[in-house]
Amino acid sequence: xxxxxxSAQYSExxxxxxxxxxxxxxxxxxxxxTENPLHIVQEVIxxxxxxxxGGYGNQIEVTLHKDGSVSVEDDGRGIPVGPHPEExxxxxxxxxxxxxxxxxxDKAAGGAYTFSGGLHGVGVxxxxxxxxxxxxxxxxxxxxxxxxxAGGEVSEALRSRPLARGEKKSGTRVTVWPDPKYFDANHIPxxxxxxxxxxxxxxxxxxxxxxxxxxxGDQQEWCYEHGLRxxxxxxxxxxxPLIPLFEGERFADANEESFAEGExxxxxxxxxxxxxxxxxxxxxxxxxxxxxxxxxxxxxxxxQAVKNFVELHGLQPKGVKVLPEDVFSRVSFVLSAxxxxxxxxxxxxxxxxxxxxxxxxxxxxxxxxxxxxxQHVEHGKKLxxxxxxxxxxxxxAGQKIEKRKSSxxxxxxxxxxxxxxxxxARNELFLVEGDSAGGSxxxxxxxxxxxxxxxxxxxxxxxxxERDRLFANNEVHDIAVAIxxxxxxxxxxxxxxxxxxxxxxxxxxxxxxxxxxxxLLLTLFFRHFPQLIARGHVFVARPPLYRVDAPARGKKPVxxxxxxxxxxxxxxxxxxxxxxxxxxxxxxxxxKGLGEMSAEQLWETTMNPDTRRLSPVTLGELDFSxxxxxxxxxxxxxxxxxxxxxxxEKGNEAQADI
Numbered sequence: 001x002x003x004x005x006x007s008a009q010y011s012e013x014x015x016x017x018x019x020x021x022x023x024x025x026x027x028x029x030x031x032x033x034t035e036n037p038l039h040i041v042q043e044v045i046x047x048x049x050x051x052x053x054g055g056y057g058n059q060i061e062v063t064l065h066k067d068g069s070v071s072v073e074d075d076g077r078g079i080p081v082g083p084h085p086e087e088x089x090x091x092x093x094x095x096x097x098x099x100x101x102x103x104x105x106d107k108a109a110g111g112a113y114t115f116s117g118g119l120h121g122v123g124v125x126x127x128x129x130x131x132x133x134x135x136x137x138x139x140x141x142x143x144x145x146x147x148x149x150a151g152g153e154v155s156e157a158l159r160s161r162p163l164a165r166g167e168k169k170s171g172t173r174v175t176v177w178p179d180p181k182y183f184d185a186n187h188i189p190x191x192x193x194x195x196x197x198x199x200x201x202x203x204x205x206x207x208x209x210x211x212x213x214x215x216x217g218d219q220q221e222w223c224y225e226h227g228l229r230x231x232x233x234x235x236x237x238x239x240x241p242l243i244p245l246f247e248g249e250r251f252a253d254a255n256e257e258s259f260a261e262g263e264x265x266x267x268x269x270x271x272x273x274x275x276x277x278x279x280x281x282x283x284x285x286x287x288x289x290x291x292x293x294x295x296x297x298x299x300x301x302x303x304q305a306v307k308n309f310v311e312l313h314g315l316q317p318k319g320v321k322v323l324p325e326d327v328f329s330r331v332s333f334v335l336s337a338x339x340x341x342x343x344x345x346x347x348x349x350x351x352x353x354x355x356x357x358x359x360x361x362x363x364x365x366x367x368x369x370x371x372x373x374x375q376h377v378e379h380g381k382k383l384x385x386x387x388x389x390x391x392x393x394x395x396x397a398g399q400k401i402e403k404r405k406s407s408x409x410x411x412x413x414x415x416x417x418x419x420x421x422x423x424x425a426r427n428e429l430f431l432v433e434g435d436s437a438g439g440s441x442x443x444x445x446x447x448x449x450x451x452x453x454x455x456x457x458x459x460x461x462x463x464x465x466e467r468d469r470l471f472a473n474n475e476v477h478d479i480a481v482a483i484x485x486x487x488x489x490x491x492x493x494x495x496x497x498x499x500x501x502x503x504x505x506x507x508x509x510x511x512x513x514x515x516x517x518x519x520l521l522l523t524l525f526f527r528h529f530p531q532l533i534a535r536g537h538v539f540v541a542r543p544p545l546y547r548v549d550a551p552a553r554g555k556k557p558v559x560x561x562x563x564x565x566x567x568x569x570x571x572x573x574x575x576x577x578x579x580x581x582x583x584x585x586x587x588x589x590x591x592k593g594l595g596e597m598s599a600e601q602l603w604e605t606t607m608n609p610d611t612r613r614l615s616p617v618t619l620g621e622l623d624f625s626x627x628x629x630x631x632x633x634x635x636x637x638x639x640x641x642x643x644x645x646x647x648x649e650k651g652n653e654a655q656a657d658i
Contacts, residue, residue: 021129021152028182031126036185037178038192040130043123044072044174049200049285051076052207062197063212073173078140081158090158092136092147096128128152133177139170198222202231203285203336228268228334235278241270242386243379246372250364260340260555265361270332271383278332283342283352292352294337296610297361303327305369306387315384326390337361340556355611413478417442421449429501431455433508433517436595444599445607453482459520463527463635470528487528494531504538509593510545523635538617543594543606548572549587553579562605
């Protein structure tokens with residue numbers, strides 16, 4: 001055993017506790033984009049927009065100063081400056097110096113913000129952490145208050161004075177000097193800032209948004225009376241839509257059982273035969289350039305409405321099947337969703353992950369489009385013709401790589417429930433643990449492109465199994481025949497021309513036994529089908545382990561919340577406590593296995609492409625020979641001593657290190 005140097009000693013002094021805003025300074029990329037400072041300024045703009053969204057202001061002014069600083073001023077209520085009842089320091093100081101502190105966590109009736117974009121509670125504190133200086137002026141309660149920060153710490157304590165005659169009565173101005181050491185470029189790209197401010201004006205009808213540039217004296221102002229419609233027509237740049245724009249909005253009222261009062265969406269949609277597409281979506285005024293579940297809801301709503309119209313009027317040619325992508329492929333849209341408690345992917349909020357948003361937007365858009373199409377049948381028929389042409393083009397393209405039919409030699413396994421589609425790039429095979437779970441998966445799947453192969457018990461450990469002995473095991477034989485690929489070794493030519501599914505998904509219980517089955521299947525693919533992993537065909541589906549039935553609270557209806565593991569469960573419970581829910585008022589269910597989940601639950605949480613969590617399997621950072629050595633130690637029959645020693649030393653790192 002090699003001797004460890006003194007620099008590698010691990011003692012109590014090795015543990016460092018990051019306090020205040022230090023986590024942001026050490027890992028800024030976890031909290032914001034570091035290409036330029038636009039996003040930290042956007043956090044301030046979002047706060048001003050949330051005031052306007054709540055109906056407390058109608059003006060937002062952004063100024064680019066000559067010294068490189070940026071100020072954002074609104075005429076909202078003004079950030080509270082009095083002492084916090086528990087922390088005993090000014091609230092405005094807490095907002096800018098503490099992570100996970102803000103007025104947007106309280107969603108119960110009477111909360112400061114019912115709908116808002118900032119929900120992580122780290123927004124403007126990140127802005128402060130990554131700035132050399134940040135100054136705040138608040139007009140509120142007959143006073144003007146000023147406070148300043150440097151490097152995230154208070155540099156000028158809060159001071160207040162009475163309002164002067166004629167001075168504005170309420171609002172906030174925040175001036176930011178971004179710290180260049182945290183960003184690749186220190187300048188804010190003007191076109192991106194203009195686009196952001198214009199979108200705020202579009203989504204806040206009647207609100208005047210102004211941009212002043214002191215460097216060149218320019219000034220721009222946006223105020224849209226026609227909202228989304230005018231914005232989309234302007235963005236299409238004169239391109240003529242195939243049919244008139246489909247636009248509308250719907251928000252839940254107090255009698256809506258499935259959604260919170262005020263939740264809903266506004267949308268405008270245009271179909272065109274050619275030209276560039278415009279697709280923009282927002283959640284509570286926050287741009288979501290990576291889309292998410294609200295866009296998936298719009299796609300589903302449009303598809304269901306058009307599909308029903310085509311079937312009702314008998315327009316579908318024989319042998320042509322219309323799919324969601326056929327309806328959505330030539331769509332331009334602007335979508336603005338309001339979600340009471342949105343869950344975003346990461347702090348920069350580029351993608352919405354809230355599962356309920358799919359159903360929310362789909363439920364509200366589908367009947368509206370169905371009604372419109374049946375009131376304007378000629379327009380509906382023109383749209384149907386476009387969609388059918390798209391479906392026919394897709395079908396012709398798919399025939400070029402048509403799925404190989406099984407030959408008389410290799411008959412498909414009897415337990416395999418195959419899919420209807422012949423598009424290999426779209427098809428998915430789920431290898432499901434157990435017949436009961438396989439039954440739920442069969443009922444819950446989309447039979448168009450999802451196939452199910454139930455596995456009985458644990459698969460053979462094939463790490464040391466010779467290739468010519470593999471098919472002696474029934475489960476391995478069925479998997480190989482179902483996917484249509486022969487076993488092969490690393491570096492060998494693999495014939496994937498008979499591959500029948502673009503995604504091969506391992507679906508097992510979210511417990512220790514399920515993890516063991518995952519490992520055994522991953523061993524099989526890594527050892528005997530390595531090209532499937534190398535070409536990105538193997539995935540692990542992640543079903544939830546817990547379900548939390550949360551009671552109605554404030555404007556939020558009864559909810560079913562799912563957690564992958566104990567960590568996510570604790571995060572959900574912590575959030576419920578912050579919302580004022582009593583400990584005994586929620587119910588926690590632990591799924592003993594996939595077979596306990598209903599078909600609807602399994603589809604929503606694990607199989608629906610819009611809401612599931614599907615992890616791709618890759619080789620990671622280790623080179624191939626190192627990975628083989630690691631797998632040999634973990635799966636080899638004669639490696640028990642080495643395995644035990646490794647687990648004792650690094651077992652806690654196994655998940656991240658393999």
